Amino acid sequence: MKLRDMISLTVQRHRAPDHNPTNTAHLELLEEIARGGMGAIFRARDADIGRDVAVKVLLEDHRCRPESTRRFLEEARIAGRLQHPGVVPVYSLGRMPDGRPYFAMKLIKGRTLTALLAERADPAADRMRFLAVFEQVCQTLAYAHSKDVIHRDLKPANIMVGAFGEVQVMDWGLAKVLTRDGAADGERLDPSAEVSGIQTPCGEGSDTGQGGSDTRAGTVLGTPAYMAPEQARGETDKVDERSDVFGLGAILCAVLTGRPPFAGPGAAAQQRASRADLADAFTRLDGSGADAELIALAKRCLAPAPAERPCDAREVAAAVTGYRESVERRLRQAEVANGEARVKAIEERKRRRVALALAASVLLTALVVGGGWGWWTWERATRRATAERAADVALGQADQAGEQAKGGGSGGGR
Structure with missing residues (x-):
């Protein structure tokens, strides 16, 4: 439902109806998304460009308060002229059919x-x-x-x-x-610059109320x-x-x-x-x-x-x-220190592995050499013992043969 086709718009929210805006040219107001002391913010559809925007509208409570209107317009003007990624861009400034000001901005x-x-x-x-x-x-x-x-x-x-x-x-x-003396740089904002032709709908009056925030x-x-x-x-x-x-x-x-x-x-x-x-x-x-x-x-x-x-x-x-x-x-x-520590730890592990491998090799060599020498010594002793036993056996046999020869000679003489 386009606002230009309506005399008033009722947004179904759990809010007082006097906060609901009426209509404005090319914007279709959808739901209310936020509210402050002086204004309510609505998600809206920009029919001309085909994009969603945020529209801030002065609350009805502040409609007849010139100071509130001035602040509302000043917000739009200041935000619109602060060209910075950290400031929400303002697209347009206008007024509703009932005279309340609004401004459209990027939907965040x-x-x-x-x-x-x-x-x-x-x-x-x-x-x-x-x-x-x-x-x-x-x-x-x-x-x-x-x-x-x-x-x-x-x-x-x-x-x-x-x-x-x-x-x-x-x-x-x-x-x-x-405002400061000498702060007339053209790049700076001029607080006395004309904002727009928007006036307070109810004429001049006092702004004595407090917002609801x-x-x-x-x-x-x-x-x-x-x-x-x-x-x-x-x-x-x-x-x-x-x-x-x-x-x-x-x-x-x-x-x-x-x-x-x-x-x-x-x-x-x-x-x-x-x-x-x-x-x-x-x-x-x-x-x-x-x-x-x-x-x-x-x-x-x-x-x-x-x-x-x-x-x-x-x-x-x-x-x-x-x-x-x-x-x-x-x-x-x-991170660099940790990386260097890791490299040192890896190198240290490598050195330890090399040292262990070398020690194992030396030990193995010692075992092999020691085992070979022990085997040779054992084998030599075994051979010597065998030879000695064989010699003893031969001597024993020779003595026995001699005894037998003696015995035989004595018998033959008789």
Whole structure:
């Protein structure tokens, strides 16, 4: 059923009907696949190109809130202009017949990092695999930071991992373009650029509501369990790349220990985040069994004071890449050492076999020579004894014959 042929579309889901979009030109909306604080994402069919796409639509609850509309459009604009493999491509931006904005983007097939981490029997399982995923996240954020864009809601639930290892950072709904003096490079994003002619359907109004997810709208932006202390305190003027660095450290903490830095319910987690209560997280990191370099990197990223953290994601990415390369180098060296040890063991076995064969040969020769000499000596003694016995017999016979001769001569004289 094509949307252009409908006045409204009802998607049969276990959701409130006011979240269901109405219609738009060439897209056939199918099922809802995700939902956030401001928008719902649907799998859709692009009839013009003949491919499945993802369509994000502003929720009805935010329809009359200018700030929500502005953020929604800003998400589409920022994601559309960040040309990087780790950012989901945006195809088009438009509005529904009821005035709500939507944007179409690439349909990502994969699983969140949250789901993958939850499957581990132990946080130490597949550590290098998840570190590779984390490295790609850092590279994506390094690119965004090079364009003066910060994400402000980094967490495993916003990391999608594809079936072939591709990694993408999702949900740029809280992203912000930083403004700095002298940052007028044409390659950088212009926060004042016109987005489109899309207006708030209900006219100007206040945006005072909160979304229905863990991501908070208003002065406190982010997810409490992964939130930088300055974000948790609502110090928006202090939020910059180093706040994202804290988010990266929080993800690394979850990878190494199985839990975020500020575990617990949302309100409690936010309070702990605002106090920078990291004692439990650091204890878990120390007991994780990970290499000291990784633990030190996580702690640096999670430093309570922004000035004590790496300056941006590029520095974090370089540290992770350096660590992985050192691990691979150590593994190669270990393989070479093992190979050399195997060769030495084989050569040693060969030498031992030669030595044993030589010893056996010498022993056999000794046995043969010794046995021959013994046989010759025995044979010689036997012959001598035989000769002596024969001589004795002959002498005995001669004596007997002499006696007999004497006896015969005496008788003849008489």
